[in-house]
Amino acid sequence: MKDSNDILFYDEDGLFFEFSNFYPLPVKIDGAFWLTSEHFYQAQKFINDSSKEKIRLAKTAEEAYLLGNNLQESRVDNWENRRVQIMERAVYEKFSQHDFLKEKLLETGELLIKENSPTDSFWGIGSDGLGKNVLGRILMDIRNKFKNLEEAKQSVKPKWMCIEDSVEIPTEYGKMFFNVYMDHKGKEHLAIISGNIDVDEHVLVRIHSECITGDVFKSSKCDCGIQLDRAFKFIGEETQKGKGGIILYMRDEGRGIGLGNKLRAYKFQQQGFDTIDANKIIQTPVDDRNYVLPSQILKSLGINKVRLITNNPLKIKDLENEGIEVKRVKINSSVTPFNKDYLSVKNNIMGHNIGIDY
Numbered sequence: 001m002k003d004s005n006d007i008l009f010y011d012e013d014g015l016f017f018e019f020s021n022f023y024p025l026p027v028k029i030d031g032a033f034w035l036t037s038e039h040f041y042q043a044q045k046f047i048n049d050s051s052k053e054k055i056r057l058a059k060t061a062e063e064a065y066l067l068g069n070n071l072q073e074s075r076v077d078n079w080e081n082r083r084v085q086i087m088e089r090a091v092y093e094k095f096s097q098h099d100f101l102k103e104k105l106l107e108t109g110e111l112l113i114k115e116n117s118p119t120d121s122f123w124g125i126g127s128d129g130l131g132k133n134v135l136g137r138i139l140m141d142i143r144n145k146f147k148n149l150e151e152a153k154q155s156v157k158p159k160w161m162c163i164e165d166s167v168e169i170p171t172e173y174g175k176m177f178f179n180v181y182m183d184h185k186g187k188e189h190l191a192i193i194s195g196n197i198d199v200d201e202h203v204l205v206r207i208h209s210e211c212i213t214g215d216v217f218k219s220s221k222c223d224c225g226i227q228l229d230r231a232f233k234f235i236g237e238e239t240q241k242g243k244g245g246i247i248l249y250m251r252d253e254g255r256g257i258g259l260g261n262k263l264r265a266y267k268f269q270q271q272g273f274d275t276i277d278a279n280k281i282i283q284t285p286v287d288d289r290n291y292v293l294p295s296q297i298l299k300s301l302g303i304n305k306v307r308l309i310t311n312n313p314l315k316i317k318d319l320e321n322e323g324i325e326v327k328r329v330k331i332n333s334s335v336t337p338f339n340k341d342y343l344s345v346k347n348n349i350m351g352h353n354i355g356i357d358y
C-alpha cells in the first residue's frame, strides 16, 4: 500500500524520476557505455553481441525496452533467475557513477522507496499498490550499501592494537608479523605481513574475508580454505625470493552477514537454492561487505599499488575507488562435488571468472 511518506518514482514528471531506469543518464559497465541502465538490463537478455549492440545503440530507454521485449533473437537461459542480479548490478553502477544520484538516494533516509508502476507488480507496486516492488527493494538495499560505505569512510583511522605494533609469529610459510586493526564497529581485523614490502612496487596482497567453516574447519563446501592456503603459500614463496606480501584477514564472515546467517543460508542451499537466493530468503544482503577498511590499512602502510590475489571483481573495484592501483592475480580453486554449484554461481553470476583446477 502507498503511504504519504513513501518515495514513489515512475512518471517522467515525478519528483524522483531519476530513480527510474528510464532516466536518461549514461552508465559504463564492462567497458561499454550505455545510454541508461535500462539499455544495459535489456541487452543482458540476449546471447550474441549483435543483439546486445542493437539495444545499446537504441536512442531512448523506451526503444531499448521494446527491443528487449520483442527482438526475436537467441536469449540467455534461466533469465527469470538471473534478471534480479542483473538489475542490481545495473542500478548499483548507475548510482555509484553519479554522485548527485547517490546523494539523492541517501537523502531519502529510511523512507520506503516504491516504483509506482500501475502495470508492473514485479519490479513495481502494480495497480493495487501490493506488488513485489523488487526495483524499490533493490534501491533500498543499495542505499544501505552506500550508507555502510559512508560510515566506513568516516570510521576512525585504523588503530594498531598490538603491543609493539606487530607480533612475529612463525608459520608454515615462514615468520610473519601479525597486526590487529579495529574498525568503527569494534571488530578486530588482521594484517599479516611477510618479508620486505617495497611500496614502490605493486605489493602482493590477499584480502581474505573470514570463512571459519572453510579457513578453520576445512569445509569442502567452498573454496575459501584453499584460497587462503594458496595465498599464504604464494606470499611465502615471494618472501623466499627476497620480496614479501600481506594478507588482510577481514572479519567479514558470510560475505558480511555473519556465521549464524551463513549457516542459515546453507540450510536453504541444501534445499536447492543458490548462495544468492539463500541470502535473500533469510532477508540478508547478498554481499554486505565493502573494502574501504582494507584500503585504509594499505594506505596507512604507505601502499598505493598492489598485485591483488583475488577472483572477486568487487574487491578490485572498491580498492580502485579508494585510489589504489590494482593488478589482479588470479587464484585457482579446486572443484569438489560439494562446492561446484557454489563456484559456478560465483563464476557465472557474481563475475569471479574462477580458474578451476580439476
Ligand SMILES: Nc1nc(O)c(N)c(N[C@@H]2O[C@H](COP(=O)(O)O)[C@@H](O)[C@H]2O)n1
Residues within 6 Å of the ligand: 208, 209, 210, 211, 212, 221, 222, 224, 252, 253, 254, 255, 256, 257, 261, 262, 265, 266, 269, 275, 279, 312, 342
Ligand atoms: N553468505 C554466504 N553464503 C555462502 O553460501 C557462502 N559460501 C559464504 N561464504 C563467505 O563468502 C566470503 C568469501 O567470498 P569471496 O571469495 O571473498 O567473495 C567469506 O566471507 C565466506 O564466509 N557466504
Ligand SMILES: [Zn+2]
Residues within 6 Å of the ligand: 211, 213, 214, 215, 222, 223, 224, 225
Ligand atoms: Zn567459505
